[in-house]
Amino acid sequence: MKKKTIAIDMDGVLADIEAHLIAYYNKEHGTAITKDSIQGFSEEEAFKEKAILHGILNQENFFRTLPVMADAVESLLVLQENYELFIVSAATQFPISLSEKVAWLGEHFPFIKWENIILCGSKNIINTDYMIDDHSKNLDYCMGKPIMFTAFHNINQTHHLRVNNWKEVVDVLEKTL
Structure with missing residues (x-):
């Protein structure tokens, strides 16, 4: 299946x-x-x-040195047991970030295959069953079920299912199985 x-x-x-x-x-x-x-x-x-x-x-090493969100690594390891995961980042706006993001993912999420990393401009073409993002501009065009990850800039938006952390993401997605 x-x-x-x-x-x-x-x-x-x-x-x-x-x-x-x-x-x-x-x-x-x-x-x-x-x-x-x-x-x-x-x-x-x-x-x-x-x-x-x-x-x-656009500063060198800005994206390469980003901290990992709490529980993200462990949560993706759990989710990959039942889902195919794709990392999708609108990275082309900041070209210096492209190689830094690939290196960052390799360091923190080495279990994500290179084929499952999508660095793009617009996410409108992404067609997955679920999309987890912090921007409505990406979720509004989601072809599957959008899940909004809480961030300072979206706290007042209420038109998507909201999760506040990675433990909530796992809980939501495990209920859909």
């Missing part, structure tokens, strides 16, 4: 880009932004200095 498929976003889902970006932005801009202080803001509202933000996201 063919396994159901899951598309899993990297930044904000597998990788804790929020903490990393806040630390880099505060250092570059001399601010004291915290995760709590940006809850409910869009990324543009939270990080107002676009030139600084763009510079950070």
